[in-house]
Amino acid sequence: MNAATRPLLEIEDLKISFPTPTGLFHAVRGVSFSVGRERLGIVGESGSGKSLTGRAIMQLLPGNAHLSAKRLAFDGIDLLTASAKTLRSLRGARISLVMQDPKYSLNPVMTVGAQIAEAARIHGGVSKSEARLKALAMLEAVRIREPERVYQLYPHEVSGGMGQRIMIAMMLVPEPDLLIADEPTSALDVTVQLQVLSILDDLVRQRGMGLIFISHDLELVASFCDRVIVMYAGRMMEELPAHDLPAARHPYTRGLLNSLPRLGDQRAELATLTRDPAWLVEP
Amino acid sequence: MISVGDLTISFGAGSRSVHAVRGVSFSVGDGESFGIVGESGSGKSTVLRALAGLNKDWQGTATIGDVSAKVHQPRDVQMVFQDPYASLHPRHTVDRTLSEPLEIHGIGDVNSRVERALADVGLGAAFRFRYPNQLSGGQRQRVAIARALMLEPRVLLLDEPTSALDVSVQAEILNLLRRLRAERQLTMILVSHNLAVVAHMCDRLAVMNRGLIVEEMDVATLRRSEPREAYTRQLLVASKGYDRAVAAQMVTFD
Numbered sequence: 001m002n003a004a005t006r007p008l009l010e011i012e013d014l015k016i017s018f019p020t021p022t023g024l025f026h027a028v029r030g031v032s033f034s035v036g037r038e039r040l041g042i043v044g045e046s047g048s049g050k051s052l053t054g055r056a057i058m059q060l061l062p063g064n065a066h067l068s069a070k071r072l073a074f075d076g077i078d079l080l081t082a083s084a085k086t087l088r089s090l091r092g093a094r095i096s097l098v099m100q101d102p103k104y105s106l107n108p109v110m111t112v113g114a115q116i117a118e119a120a121r122i123h124g125g126v127s128k129s130e131a132r133l134k135a136l137a138m139l140e141a142v143r144i145r146e147p148e149r150v151y152q153l154y155p156h157e158v159s160g161g162m163g164q165r166i167m168i169a170m171m172l173v174p175e176p177d178l179l180i181a182d183e184p185t186s187a188l189d190v191t192v193q194l195q196v197l198s199i200l201d202d203l204v205r206q207r208g209m210g211l212i213f214i215s216h217d218l219e220l221v222a223s224f225c226d227r228v229i230v231m232y233a234g235r236m237m238e239e240l241p242a243h244d245l246p247a248a249r250h251p252y253t254r255g256l257l258n259s260l261p262r263l264g265d266q267r268a269e270l271a272t273l274t275r276d277p278a279w280l281v282e283p
Numbered sequence: 284m285i286s287v288g289d290l291t292i293s294f295g296a297g298s299r300s301v302h303a304v305r306g307v308s309f310s311v312g313d314g315e316s317f318g319i320v321g322e323s324g325s326g327k328s329t330v331l332r333a334l335a336g337l338n339k340d341w342q343g344t345a346t347i348g349d350v351s352a353k354v355h356q357p358r359d360v361q362m363v364f365q366d367p368y369a370s371l372h373p374r375h376t377v378d379r380t381l382s383e384p385l386e387i388h389g390i391g392d393v394n395s396r397v398e399r400a401l402a403d404v405g406l407g408a409a410f411r412f413r414y415p416n417q418l419s420g421g422q423r424q425r426v427a428i429a430r431a432l433m434l435e436p437r438v439l440l441l442d443e444p445t446s447a448l449d450v451s452v453q454a455e456i457l458n459l460l461r462r463l464r465a466e467r468q469l470t471m472i473l474v475s476h477n478l479a480v481v482a483h484m485c486d487r488l489a490v491m492n493r494g495l496i497v498e499e500m501d502v503a504t505l506r507r508s509e510p511r512e513a514y515t516r517q518l519l520v521a522s523k524g525y526d527r528a529v530a531a532q533m534v535t536f537d
Contacts, residue, residue, distance in 0.1 A: 045449040046420075160323065189322035189476065190521040191533050198530035216449060223524030259454035261483035263506055263519075269458055270483070273451035 007034035008178050008210040009057065012071040016052050016234075018064060027065075028052050029234040035178065037208040039201075041225035041242060043218055045256075049234035050214045054180045057212075058097050059087055075177065093123035096171035100183040102163030106155040112163075113139070113151030116170045123174030138169040143195055161192040168196060172203065178210040179203070186217065197224055218256055222246060233280055252279055284470045285311040285334065285438065290343040292329050303329045305494040306343070311487075316464060316471040318481035318488035318502075320518070325491040327474045331440050334472065335362040347438055358388060361431035365443035367423035371415040377401070377426050378411045384433045400429040404459060421452035428459065432467075439464075441473045445480065457483060478522050482506055490515045492536055 016028040028049040033040070042050045055061055056072070059079060072079045074095060077086065099105045107115055116135035120126055126134065132151075139147035142165040155163060164187060171179060181200065185193040201224070203209045215221050221228055222245035230237040230253045238250040248254055255273035292304040304326040311317040319327045332338045334345055334352050345352040347360055364370040371380060381397045390396070401411060404425040415423055424444065431439060444460070445453040461484065464471055475481050481488050482502050490497045490512070498512045510516055514536045520529050 045451065191322065191517060194521050194525060194530040195533055197525050198527060201525075201527060218450070219524050223526065256450055259451045261454075261457065261479040263479050263482050263508070266506065267483075268461070270454035272454050272458065 006076060007036045008075060009035040009212075010071055010073045011053075011057070012069060014053065014056060014069040014072060015067070016049070016056060016061065017066045018062075019066075024066070027234050028056070031231070031234075031236055033229055033236070033239065035210045035212060037204070037210050038227065039204055039211045039213060039225040039242075041221035041228040042212065042214045042231060043216060043221050043228060044231035045216060047233070048231040050231050051182050053231075054097065054182050054212060054214050057178075057180060058091055058095060060091075060097070092119065092171075092176075093174050094176050095178045095180065096174070096176040098168055098171045098179065098181045098184045100186060102155070102160065102167050102187075105167055106163060108155050111152055111154055112158065112166045113153075116166070116173055119170045120173045134173055135169070138173045139166070141172075142166070142169045142199055144169075161188045164188055165192075165196060165199075168199065175207065176209065178212070180212045180214070182214045183216070184213075185220075186215065193220075218245060218253075219260070235280070237279065251276060284313040284315070284348055285317075285472070286344065286346050287330070287334070288344040290330065290333065290341060290345055292326070292333060292338065292341045303494055304333075304341075307491070307494070307496050309489050309496065309499060311470060311472060314468045314470055315487065316473065316485045318485035319472065319474045319491060320476060320478055320481050320488055321491035322476060322518075324493070326494040327491050328442050330491075331362070331442050331472060331474050335360060335440050337362075357384070357436075358434045359436055360438045360440065361434065361436040362440040362442065363424070363427050363431050363444050366447050367420055367427055368415075368447070370427055371423055373415055376412050376414055377406075377418075380426060380430055381433055384430065388434060390434075396433070400433055403432070403463070404429040405455075419452075420448050421455060424448060424452075424456055425459065428456075428463070432463065435467075436469075438470045438472075441471060443475055444473070446475065446477065453480075460484065478505065478519065490518065 012032045014028055014031045017024045017026045031053055042053065044050045056067055061067060069080060074090060106112065113135050116138060117131040120131040120134045121128065136147045136151060139150060144150050144162060144165055158166065164184065168184065185196050188196060200211060204211050213221065213225055222242050225242040228242045228245055229239045230250065232252050237252045238248065240248060248257065258271040259273055261270055288308045290304055290307045293300050293302045295301055307330060319330065321327045333341050334347065336352055336355060339353045347355050378397060381400055382393045385393050385396060398408060401408060406422060406425050445456050448456060463469065473481060473484050482505050485502055487501050488505065489499045492514055497514050498510060500510060504510065508519055510519065
């Protein structure tokens with residue numbers, strides 16, 4: 001396959017397990033997909049293995065995790081056999097990860113501007129003054145008013161929504177090819193959420209970035225992504241174009257959709273999900 | 284049942300003070316379910332905490348059944364919090380969590396009351412001697428609801444009771460709350476950022492922004508998407524999912 005048609009990321013039969021006192025716990029059990037320059041959504045409930053899948057791509061799993069895969073490659077580079085040095089050159093620079101909670105992901109004793117500039121300097125190889133300018137431009141790109149003032153602030157001085165946009169700015173300043181966003185907007189108000197999503201949307205359209213959007217919010221993913229993977233208990237239940245999500249076939253996806261209260265229809269009782277043990281073994 | 288008039292709450296002093304709630308008035312009838320929606324920082328939880336008696340430093344009036352929220356009894360008003368991982372004592376069993384309010388208020392018949400409370404929220408007797416870390420998020424929230432109902436209050440205050448839960452578990456908890464409300468004729472105030480949850484649970488709602496009530500309406504108006512104010516319209520559109528054009532038109536309301 002040549003570089004033009006090759007997907008950005010290829011995953012085949014990814015498995016992650018953890019040792020427990022009662023034997024191995026299989027958190028991710030045979031996940032396969034590929035990502036091009038598009039918006040791929042991964043949805044599922046807590047414990048479905050969606051976040052672990054995202055972290056496995058960055059090779060950022062807890063030390064006791066067992067990972068195996070037939071193939072795990074980014075831009076043709078085999079991540080399973082790559083040296084620590086190769087991985088370091090990819091992480092942050094070409095693959096970035098935005099996590100859910102800015103409170104735990106920003107350095108509390110460094111101004112937010114300095115943190116963004118550091119990312120630009122280390123991964124972008126630019127000078128200190130250039131890095132500062134890039135950081136300010138990025139803060140403006142994520143729609144932060146008065147970037148000069150915010151640059152000087154410490155993480156505890158900014159709101160949750162601002163912190164999340166700062167995180168996104170930091171991850172985007174090295175201009176990665178692939179962005180893994182793990183619930184990047186679930187701590188935000190709906191209006192801010194939409195603005196942050198439009199920033200990501202622009203980057204996919206203008207720069208051809210690949211985006212893996214991990215979320216529990218089915219309706220948001222259906223409206224934002226190009227393609228969706230539905231996960232349950234470490235397995236892929238189905239994969240479908242995002243705009244077809246409302247018409248999903250799998251009983252698990254249907255169950256999730258039916259359990260949502262909606263403004264449009266009035267029901268006395270919400271449908272609850274009955275979990276079929278067969279979902280654990282068959283597609 | 285509940286009457287709030289010109290409620291004003293501020294934190295801090297002098298130039299650094301923050302006016303979290305700036306003159307809020309509303310009333311909730313007996314047995315009614317009232318929703319408060321708004322974005323973070325709008326003051327919706329602050330109003331609820333004042334009604335619960337957790338914050339007694341406020342101006343204006345807030346009464347529950349003719350008793351000021353500063354002095355009312357926990358037997359009348361109880362609250363369920365957002366995060367079931369944080370609101371239960373990690374080293375107390377479910378049994379101790381549920382029997383403590385009874386002991387404090389000198390109510391006898393503890394054994395059968397705890398058993399009944401567990402059954403009411405759909406947890407079996409097997410859960411009685413478990414610790415919170417042995418429960419899932421939905422089960423913990425059921426315990427928190429059971430605890431709130433131990434003293435048989437007339438008013439239940441709910442602060443984002445399902446926003447930390449998966450949607451399938453959210454449906455179970457909302458169904459439970461609707462059933463309990465009907466069975467016990469509870470008066471409820473539900474605070475949430477999720478318009479669909481409020482529409483499902485409430486009869487009437489108030490929309491808050493920056494410490495003020497922007498508008499008050501009944502749920503039918505919300506369902507028809509016919510709010511009066513531009514702020515509420517934007518909130519409604521934004522909650523319907525991602526749309527490039529909508530995102531570009533977002534404005535900030537002060």
